[in-house]
Amino acid sequence: MTLNLHNTYTRQKEAFRPIDPGNVRMYVCGPTVYDDIHIGNARPLVIFDVLARVLRDAYGDGNVTYARNITDVDDKIIERAAENGEEIEALTVRTTENFHAAAAALGCLPPDVEPRATDHIPQMIALIEHLIGKQHAYAEQGHVLFDVPSMPEYGKLSGRNRDEMIAGARVEVAPYKRDPADFVLWKPSADDQPGWDSPWGRGRPGWHLECSAMSEEHLGASFDIHGGGVDLVFPHHENEIAQSLCAHPDDSFARTWVHNGYLMSEGEKMSKSLGNFYTVTDLLVEFPGEALRLALLKTHYRQPLDFTRDGVREARQELNRFYRALALHETGVSDGEAHAVPNDVSDAVYDDLNTPLALSGLHAAADAAFAAETPEDVAAATGALKAAGELLGLLQQDPEVWFQGDGDAAIDALIAERIAARDAKDFARADEIRDQLAADGIVLEDGPGGTTWRREG
């Protein structure tokens, strides 16, 4: 099946053709580790996790290399560490751990490679020297700048020309720049700032450089997909292109550029003062990570997404229905087939990751499970639902765990007491127990196979 992807570089949906189907390579910009990630950071995390799953589905598990970097040298990190009175490494290690925990809770598989900027300083310095040698960069007052006018095609990804950028520039032009559009590849570090020895003195890399150096190190100078949020199109990705293409003019750098749309929160731009700034860690106290993931996938990745708590609640309701359907499946009963992803689901996902449309296919599979009349039919329908869920990174828990968590002996005891009361036709006591559990958010269901329960937030 052909995978279609919207390519920011051409502004069109294109049939995806990997350079090497035996090693499909994707690079995604990961977090700068100075603070816990917020829900806006979670969107690309989840989107590109889905894309990685789709690539593995299309080309085979072992034939995809997904690289996602950790930016662990950055001025924001320096500032934050100073504010906290914390060592820089303590901050970056702690934040990285939180990031990994959040990603796991959101159902994201680890990338195949997770390069750190600080592990690639020699490669960055070599890249700078290469660019200087090709007259695309120059050293000035301890800084090294990329010479934007040396690259006539600069601006193609973001669709802007240099004049526009200069006209709109909000920031004063630094005196060491030959051209206002030039950007920093290397900058000097003060004694109390992290720094590495270089031909231009002790300093640290500019932000854009690391992605050019690390993608080349791990994926090569030509690779298939480069992803990130739309706000990275300019300047970050534009500058990566400039660095990488000027260093390696015979290579293509990334061939397909995939960008997810912006996220708003509760109808407004997320900001701490508005009280709509949600970190993933905070949201996880209130909601299952899987509900957050579904809430993010209910909107097409290129559309703007208004993230709301109500939206997460709705996602959780949908997951309840999916897991109810999965719970219909009796262990041990098999319809004798390996379960494929239903065609409507894979068609949707392969068409530029149309996850909202794909989800309608999951609902159809759930309907089929409820309508099934034999255990084999149930097994077939739930198998299809689970396979479809896996492609999206959903529905991989045991339904009992989804509904009940780790279980609770006190609840089991009350349910046993209620069953005894019902058998004795003591409905007053039975209802009393129902109400008591309901007050704690526990919903009971009396079915033909006995009484089950679930937590409702």
Place this chain on the structure above:
RNA sequence: GGCCCGGUGGCAGAGUGGCUAUGCAGAGGACUGCAAAUCCUUGUACGUCGGUUCGAUUCCGGCCCGGGCCUCCA
């Protein structure tokens, strides 16, 4: 100011030049000791003004509204 994206039923959200997804919430019914779940029924939306067309929510243009980017925010 320049560039870009979006405005779909109560809400969320796909999609399409003509047969109008899907979900959540709501209403009615079946079922149920009660409830939940499930099933059935129900709700005819596409910002606005023009244009193209036999026909536009879907194409084109103006306008209005919302959002984003314009040197380090995913």
